[in-house]
Amino acid sequence: MFPLRKKYQLALPNKILNLGERTLVMGVLNVTPDSFSDGGKFFSLETAINRALEIEKDGADILDIGGESSRPGAENVDLQTELNRVIPVIEALKGKLKIPISIDTYKAQVAKEALTAGAEIVNDISALRFDPELAKVVAKTGAAICLMHMRGNPKNMQQIPASNDIWKEIFQDLNLAVEQAIKNGINKEQIILDPGIGFGKTMSDNLRILAEQFKLAEFDLPILIGTSRKSFIGKILGNLAIERLMGTAATVTTAILQGAHIVRVHDIKEMVEVAKVSDAIFSYKKFNL
Numbered sequence: 001m002f003p004l005r006k007k008y009q010l011a012l013p014n015k016i017l018n019l020g021e022r023t024l025v026m027g028v029l030n031v032t033p034d035s036f037s038d039g040g041k042f043f044s045l046e047t048a049i050n051r052a053l054e055i056e057k058d059g060a061d062i063l064d065i066g067g068e069s070s071r072p073g074a075e076n077v078d079l080q081t082e083l084n085r086v087i088p089v090i091e092a093l094k095g096k097l098k099i100p101i102s103i104d105t106y107k108a109q110v111a112k113e114a115l116t117a118g119a120e121i122v123n124d125i126s127a128l129r130f131d132p133e134l135a136k137v138v139a140k141t142g143a144a145i146c147l148m149h150m151r152g153n154p155k156n157m158q159q160i161p162a163s164n165d166i167w168k169e170i171f172q173d174l175n176l177a178v179e180q181a182i183k184n185g186i187n188k189e190q191i192i193l194d195p196g197i198g199f200g201k202t203m204s205d206n207l208r209i210l211a212e213q214f215k216l217a218e219f220d221l222p223i224l225i226g227t228s229r230k231s232f233i234g235k236i237l238g239n240l241a242i243e244r245l246m247g248t249a250a251t252v253t254t255a256i257l258q259g260a261h262i263v264r265v266h267d268i269k270e271m272v273e274v275a276k277v278s279d280a281i282f283s284y285k286k287f288n289l
Contacts, residue, residue, distance in 0.1 A: 003214040005259040005282070008222045011189040012100055012120040013142040019222045019261040023275040026102065026264040027060030028228065031085045032069045032077075048089045049096075056099050059272035062121065063097065064264060065089060065114075066104030070125050070199070072158040072231075082110050090117040102146070108133035115141045121192075125150055125199065127177035139185030146192040146224055147177045151200025158200070166205040167215060170195050174219065192262065194224040197251075198232060206232040210251060213258035226264035227251035228271075245270060253278045 007020030017024070031048050052063055067085035068077040082105065090101060094117070102121035103114035108131045111122045120143055127147040128135050138145045149170050152160045163169050174193055181191055195209050195216060206227075216223050227233070233247035234240065245267055252263050252271055256278035265271040 003217060003259045005261065006217070006220070008261065009189060010144050010192065010222060011142065011187065012144050013115070014120065015100070017100065017144070022279050023256050023260060024061040024262045025059065025268065025272050025275055026062040026064050026224070026226075026262050027055035027058070027268045028264060028266045029055060029063060029065045029089075030069070031065060031067050031089055045088055045092065049092050052089065052093055052097060055268050056097055058268035060099060060268050062100055062102055062262070063093075064102040064104050064121075064123055065119070066123075067110070068105065070104075070154045072154065075155065079107060079109055082107065083113060086110065087113055087117055090114055090119055094118045106130040106134065108137045111143075112137045112141075115143050120144065121146065124148060125196070126153075127174060128180050129177075135181055135184035135186060138181075138190065142190070144190045144192060145181065145186060146194050147174060147181065148194035148224075148226075149173055149196035149199070151196075154199075160200060162202050163205060166201060166208060167212070170209075171218075178219070178221070188221070192222050192224050193219055194226060194264075197225065197227050198230040203232045203235055206230070210254050210258070213255060213260065217259060222261040223259065224262040224264060225252075225255040225260040227255065228263075228265040228267070249274045257282055 005020050010017040010019055029052055055063055065086050067082040100121060101119040102123045103111055103119040104123040105111055106124050106126040111134055122138055122143055123146045124134060125148045127149060151157055197206050197209060228248050229241040229244045233244045237247050252274050255263055256275060
């Protein structure tokens with residue numbers, strides 16, 4: 001029996017995003033030279049804009065733009081470099097893109113300028129740990145925020161000791177993040193949670209999170225799952241990131257049947273189809289018990 005997927009209304013600055021009626025697909029656009037799966041592919045302004053429009057055409061509901069790689073071992077990118085990568089893209093998409101833009105950053109200044117340029121969601125891999133000013137920016141602008149769980153940071157997350165109890169860490173850390181968000185003036189209706197598949201977790205941790213994802217319903221907040229092309233899929237299949245389409249499809253299906261509201265993916269067209277079929281199965285099971 002599948003768990004129920006509660007419906008939510010996510011508050012954005014200029015609209016409400018309905019979550020739970022069907023799975024929303026967040027399409028990834030990395031404007032970086034070194035991301036693990038497509039680094040450098042959409043690094044120029046022209047290719048980034050074209051890819052963003054293609055992502056929308058392929059059926060994505062949200063566009064997630066990032067200017068700093070969070071791959072294992074990645075070095076930090078300075079503020080100005082990140083701004084130079086993402087702000088021109090967001091500005092160029094104004095009036096061209098109909099779906100909301102998410103800015104993948106943990107830096108308050110990047111978030112502030114991206115939201116001013118037209119973004120409506122902040123996707124923070126640090127869950128407010130890296131920049132204490134970020135929560136204030138989100139609260140002031142009325143943007144939505146995704147708080148993601150990560151062990152350590154991108155540079156050291158693969159070297160830190162394995163967790164003794166991954167669910168205990170996730171609940172403890174995300175509870176603190178939600179408390180911090182609300183304390184700084186962010187409304188609960190603006191918050192999404194992401195358990196952070198692959199970020200400092202072992203293969204066993206990742207599989208356990210997917211298998212027991214229903215536990216996240218305890219937060220009573222919408223859930224985003226990002227498994228696309230992750231290394232744990234490669235360990236199972238013995239293949240490269242670009243070859244993990246079918247492995248990703250399996251994890252996306254699992255996430256949806258466990259109640260995910262949003263899935264973050266690179267292969268938009270294919271995962272939109274996966275989401276539609278998974279939603280049909282999910283809905284049938286729910287209404288025909």
